[in-house]
Amino acid sequence: DAGVTQSPTHLIKTRGQQVTLRCSPKSGHDTVSWYQQALGQGPQFIFQYYEEEERQRGNFPDRFSGHQFPNYSSELNVNALLLGDSALYLCASSSGQGNTIYFGEGSWLTVV
Amino acid sequence: GENVEQHPSTLSVQEGDSAVIKCTYSDSASNYFPWYKQELGKGPQLIIDIRSNVGEKKDQRIAVTLNKTAKHFSLHITETQPEDSAVYFCAAFRMDSSYKLIFGSGTRLLVRP
Numbered sequence: 001d002a003g004v005t006q007s008p009t010h011l012i013k014t015r016g017q018q019v020t021l022r023c024s025p026k027s028g029h030d031t032v033s034w035y036q037q038a039l040g041q042g043p044q045f046i047f048q049y050y051e052e053e054e055r056q057r058g059n060f061p062d063r064f065s066g067h068q069f070p071n072y073s074s075e076l077n078v079n080a081l082l083l084g085d086s087a088l089y090l091c092a093s094s095s096g097q098g099n100t101i102y103f104g105e106g107s108w109l110t111v112v
Numbered sequence: 113g114e115n116v117e118q119h120p121s122t123l124s125v126q127e128g129d130s131a132v133i134k135c136t137y138s139d140s141a142s143n144y145f146p147w148y149k150q151e152l153g154k155g156p157q158l159i160i161d162i163r164s165n166v167g168e169k170k171d172q173r174i175a176v177t178l179n180k181t182a183k184h185f186s187l188h189i190t191e192t193q194p195e196d197s198a199v200y201f202c203a204a205f206r207m208d209s210s211y212k213l214i215f216g217s218g219t220r221l222l223v224r225p
Contacts, residue, residue: 004155006155033211033212033213035213040218041217041218042118042201042203042215042216042217042218043156043201043213043215044215045212045213045214048211048212050211055211056210056211056212058212088155090155090156092213100146100158100161101146101158101205101213102158103148103155103156103157103158104155105154105155106154106155
């Protein structure tokens with residue numbers, strides 16, 4: 001049973017560029033959340049997708065957007081990258097509301 | 113707003129000793145409290161969780177206790193081993209009305225051989 005898978009694992013982008021990160025949830029899970037983890041800090045909630053809709057959003061600007069596909073996989077898009085967007089981006093999946101939440105290994109984004 | 117405080121930020125113990133990490137949450141409606149272990153360069157791994165209808169849960173060398181009145185919960189690791197060295201995060205969640213985990217700031221645990 002594959003867990004939460006994310007791609008790419010590492011990437012380097014230039015300030016002002018755009019990036020797309022991808023996530024496949026754990027088998028049987030229909031809910032995907034994205035978190036940003038800066039170095040030395042705990043993960044911060046970006047948003048959650050359920051039934052292909054954004055269900056809740058954290059305190060992140062509109063430069064951060066996402067999408068969920070019919071097969072429950074998800075993408076995180078960040079436009080107009082800033083140096084401060086450099087972080088580990090984590091995808092988490094769960095089944096329904098209130099069930100155990102599992103994380104992927106993350107995508108390391110470096111903005112130069 | 114919602115907040116989880118975690119202490120200590122770093123903890124160094126001798127192999128075989130016990131380690132305790134404490135968290136306090138602000139949202140009294142929180143009812144699910146997972147603990148994650150994060151090794152260097154990896155994503156958070158769920159190690160144990162507790163729901164608000166129980167006060168304690170054990171899984172081999174790991175236990176979690178919850179005091180809803182004081183809004184405290186703690187992670188206890190007994191007979192620590194070097195492979196327990198990692199960063200541990202507590203989190204709080206409202207199972208019925210929210211969609212996000214609120215994380216503590218993390219505890220870096222070092223188990224000395």
